[in-house]
Amino acid sequence: DAKTTQPNSMESNEEEPVHLPCNHSTISGTDYIHWYRQLPSQGPEYVIHGLTSNVNNRMASLAIAEDRKSSTLILHRATLRDAAVYYCIPSKANSKLTFGKGITLSVRP
Protein backbone atom coordinates (compact mmCIF):
# COMPACT_ATOMS: atom_id res chain seq x y z
CA ASP A 1 0.00 0.00 0.00
CA ALA A 2 1.16 3.51 -0.76
CA LYS A 3 2.21 5.53 2.28
CA THR A 4 0.46 8.81 2.91
CA THR A 5 1.50 11.96 4.71
CA GLN A 6 -1.08 14.39 6.01
CA PRO A 7 -0.69 17.27 8.48
CA ASN A 8 -1.98 16.35 11.92
CA SER A 9 -4.50 19.17 12.04
CA MET A 10 -5.87 22.21 10.30
CA GLU A 11 -8.18 25.04 11.31
CA SER A 12 -10.68 26.86 9.17
CA ASN A 13 -13.31 29.55 9.53
CA GLU A 14 -16.92 28.78 8.84
CA GLU A 15 -18.08 29.53 5.29
CA GLU A 16 -14.52 29.77 3.98
CA PRO A 17 -12.90 27.25 1.62
CA VAL A 18 -10.65 24.57 3.06
CA HIS A 19 -7.84 22.77 1.27
CA LEU A 20 -6.75 19.53 2.91
CA PRO A 21 -3.46 18.21 1.48
CA CYS A 22 -2.17 14.67 1.19
CA ASN A 23 1.14 13.38 -0.08
CA HIS A 24 1.26 9.86 -1.51
CA SER A 25 4.57 9.80 -3.35
CA THR A 26 4.72 5.98 -3.53
CA ILE A 27 1.34 5.64 -5.18
CA SER A 28 1.18 3.14 -8.02
CA GLY A 29 -0.30 3.91 -11.38
CA THR A 30 -3.43 1.88 -10.74
CA ASP A 31 -4.23 3.14 -7.23
CA TYR A 32 -7.39 5.10 -6.75
CA ILE A 33 -7.26 7.99 -4.28
CA HIS A 34 -10.08 7.80 -1.77
CA TRP A 35 -11.05 10.31 0.89
CA TYR A 36 -13.15 9.39 3.88
CA ARG A 37 -14.06 11.45 6.90
CA GLN A 38 -15.03 10.57 10.44
CA LEU A 39 -17.31 12.91 12.32
CA PRO A 40 -17.09 12.86 16.13
CA SER A 41 -18.57 9.71 17.65
CA GLN A 42 -19.38 8.23 14.24
CA GLY A 43 -17.97 5.70 11.83
CA PRO A 44 -16.07 6.91 8.78
CA GLU A 45 -18.01 7.93 5.71
CA TYR A 46 -16.97 8.05 2.08
CA VAL A 47 -16.35 11.53 0.68
CA ILE A 48 -14.89 11.26 -2.81
CA HIS A 49 -12.44 9.34 -4.97
CA GLY A 50 -10.39 9.92 -8.09
CA LEU A 51 -7.81 8.31 -10.31
CA THR A 52 -6.18 10.95 -12.50
CA SER A 53 -8.61 13.76 -13.19
CA ASN A 54 -10.03 16.26 -10.74
CA VAL A 55 -13.42 15.27 -9.40
CA ASN A 56 -16.41 17.08 -7.94
CA ASN A 57 -19.41 15.84 -6.02
CA ARG A 58 -21.96 17.34 -3.69
CA MET A 59 -19.66 17.04 -0.68
CA ALA A 60 -16.29 18.18 -1.99
CA SER A 61 -13.82 18.47 -4.83
CA LEU A 62 -10.67 16.45 -5.28
CA ALA A 63 -7.67 17.94 -7.02
CA ILE A 64 -5.03 15.42 -8.08
CA ALA A 65 -1.52 16.51 -9.01
CA GLU A 66 -0.41 15.70 -12.51
CA ASP A 67 2.24 13.27 -11.23
CA ARG A 68 -0.38 11.82 -8.80
CA LYS A 69 2.04 12.08 -5.90
CA SER A 70 -0.26 14.39 -4.01
CA SER A 71 -3.91 15.35 -3.85
CA THR A 72 -6.01 18.00 -2.16
CA LEU A 73 -9.52 17.68 -0.82
CA ILE A 74 -11.39 20.95 -1.19
CA LEU A 75 -14.40 21.89 0.89
CA HIS A 76 -15.77 24.96 -0.85
CA ARG A 77 -17.56 26.47 2.16
CA ALA A 78 -16.75 24.88 5.47
CA THR A 79 -19.55 24.43 7.95
CA LEU A 80 -19.36 23.46 11.60
CA ARG A 81 -20.60 20.04 10.58
CA ASP A 82 -17.46 19.55 8.49
CA ALA A 83 -15.30 19.35 11.63
CA ALA A 84 -13.95 15.80 11.42
CA VAL A 85 -10.91 13.64 10.79
CA TYR A 86 -10.25 13.33 7.06
CA TYR A 87 -8.44 10.29 5.71
CA CYS A 88 -6.63 10.14 2.38
CA ILE A 89 -6.35 6.52 1.20
CA PRO A 90 -4.67 5.32 -1.98
CA SER A 91 -6.02 1.89 -2.83
CA LYS A 92 -5.91 -0.59 -5.66
CA ALA A 93 -9.13 -1.63 -7.33
CA ASN A 94 -11.04 -4.28 -5.39
CA SER A 95 -8.62 -3.98 -2.50
CA LYS A 96 -9.07 -3.31 1.19
CA LEU A 97 -8.48 0.18 2.59
CA THR A 98 -5.66 1.18 4.91
CA PHE A 99 -6.56 4.09 7.17
CA GLY A 100 -3.77 6.30 8.52
CA LYS A 101 -4.18 8.85 11.29
CA GLY A 102 -5.80 11.40 9.01
CA ILE A 103 -5.99 15.15 9.44
CA THR A 104 -8.22 16.69 12.07
CA LEU A 105 -10.15 19.66 10.73
CA SER A 106 -11.51 22.22 13.18
CA VAL A 107 -14.00 24.84 12.00
CA ARG A 108 -14.33 28.12 13.85
CA PRO A 109 -17.74 29.84 13.90
Place this chain on the structure above:
Amino acid sequence: DADVTQTPRNRITKTGKRIMLECSQTKGHDRMYWYRQDPGLGLRLIYYSFDVKDINKGEISDGYSVSRQAQAKFSLSLESAIPNQTALYFCATSASTTLNIQYFGAGTRLSVL
Protein backbone atom coordinates in the same frame (compact mmCIF):
# COMPACT_ATOMS: atom_id res chain seq x y z
CA ASP B 1 -33.04 2.37 10.25
CA ALA B 2 -29.28 2.23 9.75
CA ASP B 3 -27.96 0.24 6.78
CA VAL B 4 -25.13 -1.19 8.91
CA THR B 5 -26.12 -2.04 12.46
CA GLN B 6 -23.71 -2.95 15.22
CA THR B 7 -24.73 -4.49 18.53
CA PRO B 8 -24.10 -3.79 21.30
CA ARG B 9 -23.16 -0.11 21.08
CA ASN B 10 -21.32 -0.23 24.38
CA ARG B 11 -19.98 -3.13 26.38
CA ILE B 12 -17.96 -3.50 29.53
CA THR B 13 -16.50 -6.90 30.25
CA LYS B 14 -13.85 -8.52 32.39
CA THR B 15 -10.51 -10.01 31.47
CA GLY B 16 -10.85 -13.60 30.31
CA LYS B 17 -14.48 -13.38 29.27
CA ARG B 18 -15.67 -14.39 25.83
CA ILE B 19 -17.48 -11.65 23.99
CA MET B 20 -19.17 -11.36 20.62
CA LEU B 21 -19.81 -8.21 18.65
CA GLU B 22 -22.41 -8.44 15.94
CA CYS B 23 -22.88 -6.65 12.66
CA SER B 24 -25.79 -6.84 10.27
CA GLN B 25 -26.41 -4.98 7.04
CA THR B 26 -29.35 -4.31 4.77
CA LYS B 27 -27.34 -3.01 1.83
CA GLY B 28 -27.09 -6.37 0.09
CA HIS B 29 -23.30 -6.13 0.00
CA ASP B 30 -21.08 -9.18 -0.32
CA ARG B 31 -18.06 -7.72 1.46
CA MET B 32 -17.82 -7.08 5.19
CA TYR B 33 -15.04 -5.87 7.47
CA TRP B 34 -14.13 -5.47 11.12
CA TYR B 35 -11.83 -2.65 12.27
CA ARG B 36 -10.65 -1.40 15.62
CA GLN B 37 -9.76 2.18 16.47
CA ASP B 38 -7.63 3.28 19.38
CA PRO B 39 -7.51 6.88 20.61
CA GLY B 40 -5.56 9.14 18.27
CA LEU B 41 -5.03 6.38 15.75
CA GLY B 42 -6.63 5.46 12.49
CA LEU B 43 -8.63 2.32 11.91
CA ARG B 44 -6.84 -1.01 11.75
CA LEU B 45 -8.31 -3.97 9.91
CA ILE B 46 -8.95 -7.10 11.98
CA TYR B 47 -10.73 -9.43 9.54
CA TYR B 48 -12.55 -9.13 6.27
CA SER B 49 -14.84 -11.31 4.19
CA PHE B 50 -15.44 -10.88 0.48
CA ASP B 51 -18.31 -13.36 0.45
CA VAL B 52 -20.00 -15.85 2.74
CA LYS B 53 -17.38 -18.55 2.19
CA ASP B 54 -14.40 -16.20 2.32
CA ILE B 55 -12.64 -15.08 5.52
CA ASN B 56 -9.32 -13.26 5.58
CA LYS B 57 -7.07 -11.99 8.34
CA GLY B 58 -6.30 -8.31 8.48
CA GLU B 59 -3.29 -6.65 10.05
CA ILE B 60 -4.24 -7.33 13.69
CA SER B 61 -6.19 -10.61 13.82
CA ASP B 62 -4.45 -12.17 16.84
CA GLY B 63 -6.87 -12.64 19.73
CA TYR B 64 -9.93 -12.32 17.48
CA SER B 65 -12.08 -14.65 15.41
CA VAL B 66 -14.99 -14.03 13.07
CA SER B 67 -18.01 -15.80 11.70
CA ARG B 68 -19.88 -14.94 8.51
CA GLN B 69 -23.25 -16.47 9.22
CA ALA B 70 -24.97 -15.09 6.15
CA GLN B 71 -24.44 -12.42 3.54
CA ALA B 72 -25.95 -9.90 5.92
CA LYS B 73 -24.24 -10.94 9.16
CA PHE B 74 -20.61 -10.84 10.28
CA SER B 75 -19.67 -11.40 13.92
CA LEU B 76 -16.43 -10.65 15.73
CA SER B 77 -15.46 -12.70 18.78
CA LEU B 78 -12.89 -12.14 21.47
CA GLU B 79 -12.33 -15.61 22.88
CA SER B 80 -10.62 -14.41 26.04
CA ALA B 81 -10.75 -10.65 26.34
CA ILE B 82 -7.73 -8.74 27.60
CA PRO B 83 -7.46 -5.05 28.62
CA ASN B 84 -5.50 -4.00 25.54
CA GLN B 85 -8.51 -4.98 23.43
CA THR B 86 -10.29 -2.00 24.90
CA ALA B 87 -11.12 0.04 21.81
CA LEU B 88 -13.79 1.27 19.45
CA TYR B 89 -14.81 -1.40 16.95
CA PHE B 90 -16.34 -0.69 13.57
CA CYS B 91 -18.02 -2.93 11.06
CA ALA B 92 -18.17 -1.94 7.41
CA THR B 93 -19.61 -3.30 4.18
CA SER B 94 -18.93 -2.77 0.51
CA ALA B 95 -20.27 -3.97 -2.79
CA SER B 96 -18.16 -6.20 -4.99
CA THR B 97 -17.09 -3.40 -7.26
CA THR B 98 -13.80 -1.96 -8.36
CA LEU B 99 -14.04 1.05 -6.06
CA ASN B 100 -14.89 -0.94 -2.95
CA ILE B 101 -16.56 2.06 -1.27
CA GLN B 102 -17.17 1.13 2.34
CA TYR B 103 -20.15 1.95 4.55
CA PHE B 104 -19.60 1.90 8.27
CA GLY B 105 -21.68 1.16 11.30
CA ALA B 106 -21.86 3.48 14.29
CA GLY B 107 -19.31 1.48 16.25
CA THR B 108 -19.14 -0.57 19.44
CA ARG B 109 -17.23 0.84 22.37
CA LEU B 110 -15.67 -2.06 24.27
CA SER B 111 -13.98 -1.81 27.63
CA VAL B 112 -12.13 -4.79 29.08
CA LEU B 113 -11.42 -4.42 32.79
